[in-house]
Amino acid sequence: MEQPPGMEIVAGMGEALEELLRKRREATGKLPDALLVYRDGVSDSQLGTVVDREVGPMRRACAAVGGPSYAPPLTLLVVSKSHGLRMMAVTGEAGAGGERLPEVDNPLPGSVLDHTVTRPLAYEFYLASHAAIQGTSRPSKYQVLVDDRGLGPDALQLVTHWLCCTHGACSRSVRQPVPARYADQAAAAAALLAKRGAWPQRQQAGGGGGGGSGAGADQGPQYRMIPLADTLAGSHWYL
Structure with missing residues (x-):
């Protein structure tokens, strides 16, 4: 999918999900239960826009593929790497004479912080899912925008950490x-x-976009779907 540079909203979210659901049904014979x-690359000021302009197309894509009765529960999280928070683990005390200072180190992979520094009215948490090879590790920030299934913080934090451990390379x-990492790559x-x-290059800023469940011409900047070669489709060609 190609859309104008710097655009944070995925204009073709509905059409992209519709294609993925059809491929899933072709491969397994059934649609996902949930x-x-x-979502990556979304600033705090755009969180409400993501809910307004991406959640609806995703739900319509489900209905377009599975019929009106197919409405799987949706859980949507925004991943942010651009923040100033650091997590440290107190491992002991060190110091000379009578002065004892805490000895700190990078947190172990899987460490979670979901209180004190988080906003009281926001559903968010910080997860340090990786071990720093050098320097101070920086956790990722997760903001839960939709949780139809009511998984709760513990389950979401656990499955999020598990998904950080499955990179193919x-x-x-x-x-x-x-x-999210694969999408970046x-x-x-x-x-x-x-x-x-x-x-071919786009002919204009609002180049032709598909219909389906995605954003239409009256819903903001358009996009175009770019098919992959048959030899690349379905593979991790970007790794």
Whole structure:
């Protein structure tokens, strides 16, 4: 999917999900019982816009594929890496003479902070899912925008950490859930291919976009779906 640079909202979210659901049904013969979505690259000022303009298309995509009765519970989290918070673990005390100071180290992978420094009216938590190779580790911030299934903080934190341990090209846990990490890598690889002329350039800023469940011409900037070659479709070509 290609859309204007700097645009935080995924204009073709509905159409993209509809395609994924159809492929899932072709491969397994059934549709998923629930949807767990991690969104990256969203600023705090755009959180409400994500709910307003992406959740609706996702629900309509489910109905378009599975019929009006197919409405799987949706859980939507926004992953943020750009923040100033650091987590440290107190491992003991050190010091000379009568002065004793706490001895600190990077937290162990899987450490969670969901109180004190979080906003009281927001459903959010910080997760240090990786071990820092050098320097101070920086946790990722997660903001839960939709939780239809009512999984609760403990279950969401646990499954989020598990998803940070499944990267196909890394034997260690990574900083963000692998689906979001793969999306970052795929976007970077696609941008590089676009610069090298892998497909025709957009004719205008609001280039043609598909219909389906995605955003239409009256719902903001449009997009276009760019198909992959048959030899690449379904593979981790961006790793």
